[in-house]
Amino acid sequence: MSGLPKQPFDKNLIVGFDTADDAGVYRLRDDLAIVQTLDFFTPIVDDPRVYGQIAALNSINDVWAMAGTPVTAMAITCFPKKGVDPVILGEIMRGGLETLNKYEVTLIGGHSVDNEQIMFGYSVTGVIDPNKIATNSGARAGDVIILTKPIGTGVISTGIKWGKTNEGVASKSVETMLTPGRYAAEAMREFGVKGATDVTGFALLGHAWEMAKASQVTIELDSKAVPLLEGALELAAQGMLTSGDKTNREYVGQD
Numbered sequence: 001m002s003g004l005p006k007q008p009f010d011k012n013l014i015v016g017f018d019t020a021d022d023a024g025v026y027r028l029r030d031d032l033a034i035v036q037t038l039d040f041f042t043p044i045v046d047d048p049r050v051y052g053q054i055a056a057l058n059s060i061n062d063v064w065a066m067a068g069t070p071v072t073a074m075a076i077t078c079f080p081k082k083g084v085d086p087v088i089l090g091e092i093m094r095g096g097l098e099t100l101n102k103y104e105v106t107l108i109g110g111h112s113v114d115n116e117q118i119m120f121g122y123s124v125t126g127v128i129d130p131n132k133i134a135t136n137s138g139a140r141a142g143d144v145i146i147l148t149k150p151i152g153t154g155v156i157s158t159g160i161k162w163g164k165t166n167e168g169v170a171s172k173s174v175e176t177m178l179t180p181g182r183y184a185a186e187a188m189r190e191f192g193v194k195g196a197t198d199v200t201g202f203a204l205l206g207h208a209w210e211m212a213k214a215s216q217v218t219i220e221l222d223s224k225a226v227p228l229l230e231g232a233l234e235l236a237a238q239g240m241l242t243s244g245d246k247t248n249r250e251y252v253g254q255d
Contacts, residue, residue: 019214022062033130037062040076040121044157048088052095055120063126064181065198067134067188070126075110078119137214138194152232154242159235169231206248
């Protein structure tokens with residue numbers, strides 16, 4: 001990435017990729033900007049319909065994390081032509097569309113690729129007032145960190161893949177993943193929050209590190225105060241760590 005040519009300066013680009021934020025923001029008018037994001041991943045639960053629901057909400061959440069309002073979406077699908085029942089793809093897309101409809105996001109198209117590994121997600125476009133954006137570079141000294149959900153879904157999802165997670169623990173994790181960030185976005189707009197991020201693949205420490213770097217502050221976390229999903233610690237002790245665990249540790253430890 002460092003070898004890519006630099007883009008010419010664009011006065012309307014408010015949030016680009018230089019701070020690794022949840023979405024990009026581009027000004028259209030003084031009072032209106034668009035928020036754009038894209039996210040897709042491999043299945044993390046056994047039920048294809050629920051997988052589609054989680055994938056949709058995961059993509060929409062990136063717009064909410066910026067305090068924006070999601071408006072439209074385009075589907076991204078990787079699915080094998082042979083060897084997997086196409087009914088599964090239908091259920092994945094059904095779950096995704098159910099979630100888009102629930103949160104009033106209009107599906108306007110998409111793209112599919114023949115691929116051995118199933119992957120699914122969305123590109124989402126939203127709108128926002130340029131003066132009310134929450135970014136991962138907006139944290140300031142003295143700010144208090146508020147987590148809107150308990151953490152541990154990655155560990156539990158790994159446990160599900162290996163058959164180590166009981167139904168109760170798995171169900172609670174799925175419930176958490178299907179909890180929208182919409183209400184947090186509404187609160188951020190109401191109270192003028194300027195610093196926020198969506199804790200996903202880079203985990204709590206990784207995203208906290210990104211926010212600290214982008215905001216040029218230090219962040220202190222009390223591990224005993226961090227809310228955890230039931231069963232997460234036990235599964236971690238059994239080695240049910242995510243594929244990105246090692247790289248996340250290296251990433252956070254580089255500074």
